Amino acid sequence: MEYRRLGRTGLKVSALCLGTMTMGWTSSRADSFAVLDAFVEAGGNLIDTADIYSFWAEGNPGGVAETWIGEWMRQRNIPRHQLVIATKVRGRMWEGPNGEGLSRQHIMKAVEDSLRRLNTDYIDLYQTHWPDEDTPLEETLRALDDLVHQGKVRYIGASNHPAWLLTKALWISDRLGLAAYASIQPHYNLVHRAEFERELMPLCRDQGLGVLPYSPLAGGFLTGKYRRDEPPPHGTRGTVSESVRRYMTERNFVVLDVLRQVAQASGATMAQVALAWLLHNPVVTAPIVGANTPQQLHELLGALSIRLSEEDIARLNQVSAWE
Numbered sequence: 001m002e003y004r005r006l007g008r009t010g011l012k013v014s015a016l017c018l019g020t021m022t023m024g025w026t027s028s029r030a031d032s033f034a035v036l037d038a039f040v041e042a043g044g045n046l047i048d049t050a051d052i053y054s055f056w057a058e059g060n061p062g063g064v065a066e067t068w069i070g071e072w073m074r075q076r077n078i079p080r081h082q083l084v085i086a087t088k089v090r091g092r093m094w095e096g097p098n099g100e101g102l103s104r105q106h107i108m109k110a111v112e113d114s115l116r117r118l119n120t121d122y123i124d125l126y127q128t129h130w131p132d133e134d135t136p137l138e139e140t141l142r143a144l145d146d147l148v149h150q151g152k153v154r155y156i157g158a159s160n161h162p163a164w165l166l167t168k169a170l171w172i173s174d175r176l177g178l179a180a181y182a183s184i185q186p187h188y189n190l191v192h193r194a195e196f197e198r199e200l201m202p203l204c205r206d207q208g209l210g211v212l213p214y215s216p217l218a219g220g221f222l223t224g225k226y227r228r229d230e231p232p233p234h235g236t237r238g239t240v241s242e243s244v245r246r247y248m249t250e251r252n253f254v255v256l257d258v259l260r261q262v263a264q265a266s267g268a269t270m271a272q273v274a275l276a277w278l279l280h281n282p283v284v285t286a287p288i289v290g291a292n293t294p295q296q297l298h299e300l301l302g303a304l305s306i307r308l309s310e311e312d313i314a315r316l317n318q319v320s321a322w323e
Ligand SMILES: NC(=O)c1ccc[n+]([C@@H]2O[C@H](COP(=O)([O-])OP(=O)(O)OC[C@H]3O[C@@H](n4cnc5c(N)ncnc54)[C@H](OP(=O)(O)O)[C@@H]3O)[C@@H](O)[C@H]2O)c1
Pocket: 018, 019, 020, 021, 022, 026, 048, 049, 129, 159, 160, 185, 213, 214, 215, 216, 217, 218, 219, 220, 221, 223, 225, 235, 236, 237, 238, 271, 288, 289, 290, 291, 292, 295, 296, 297, 299, 300
C-alpha cells in the first residue's frame, strides 16, 4: 500500500480511501465486514463515512454505516490507531429545526452521536458534508475548533464546498487562529471534471489541501459495465437509482470508448485506469472508492500498481476535456 500525507498535515493516509455509502444500501452487513477486512488486509487505513449513510435506503434511518464500522472494529479487535476514520456532519439526523445544519447546536450533538455509533472516543477527520447557508462560517469553525481542542476530532475537512467558500473558511481560520480545513472531498472523476478543476483544483494546489475525490468511478459507470442502448445489468445501482443513469450520455460513452482502449492496451481494467488517471494527478491524495464485495475491492486496489504513460494520460484528458 502507498501512503500519502493528507495535504499539509503530517497524517499519512492510504492512497485509496474506502467509502461506506453502500453499507445498509447496496451492501449487506456481512459483505460490508468482508470489504472492510479486505481493505485493512491490503494495508488501507483511510475509511470515509457520514452520519447520514444511507438514510435514502428503505428502512435505514441513517447512522447504519457508522454503526457497522464501530461493530466491525470491536468484533475484529482492530487497534483504533491503525485506522484513519473520516466522517461527516450536516445532513438531517433528527426531527426539529436543529436536526440538520452546521450550527454549534447541531454539531455538538451530532459529534457525540457519531462517536457513540463508531464506538470510539475520537474522529480522525471530521468533515462538513455540504455548506449551510443559515449558519455563519465563523460559528461552524469555532465549534469545530472546540472539538479539536477537546480531543474529539483530530483534523477537520470540507466536502462539496465551492472554491470561494472554502477560501473564505481558510481565511477566517487564519484570522481567528482556529483549526483550518485540511482537506476537501469533491465530486471528481473522468466524466465529471469541470466542477473540481475549474477553481477548486488551483486552490487546493496553492493552499496544500488534501483532496479526496468521491465517486471516482462515477458510481460504477467507469467500470464499463453499462453499455449504450442496453438496459443496465441487473441488480446494480443503475437499475435502482439515478446516481449512475445521470452519467449515461453520448458524450460520456465516447469517453468510455477511449478508456476501454487504454485499458486493453495496458492490460488493466477500465476501473483501474479510471482510478490511475486520478492518482496520476499530484493534487489528488486518495480517491474514495465504493465496493459492494471484496472481489470489487480487489480489482480497485490493482489500480495502485498501474502506471499510465504520458500518452495515455493525454488521450484521456483530451477525450474528457471540458469547455
Ligand atoms: N461527500 C459526498 O457528498 C459524497 C457523495 C457520494 C459519495 N461519497 C463517498 O464516496 C464513496 C464512493 O462513492 P461512490 O460509491 O459513488 O463511488 P464509485 O467508486 O464511483 O462507485 C462505486 C460503485 O461502483 C461499483 N463498482 C465498484 N467496483 C466495481 C468493480 N470492480 N466492478 C464493477 N462494479 C464496481 C459498485 O456499485 P454496483 O455494484 O452497485 O454497480 C460500487 O458501489 C462513498 O462510499 C462515500 O464514502 C461522498
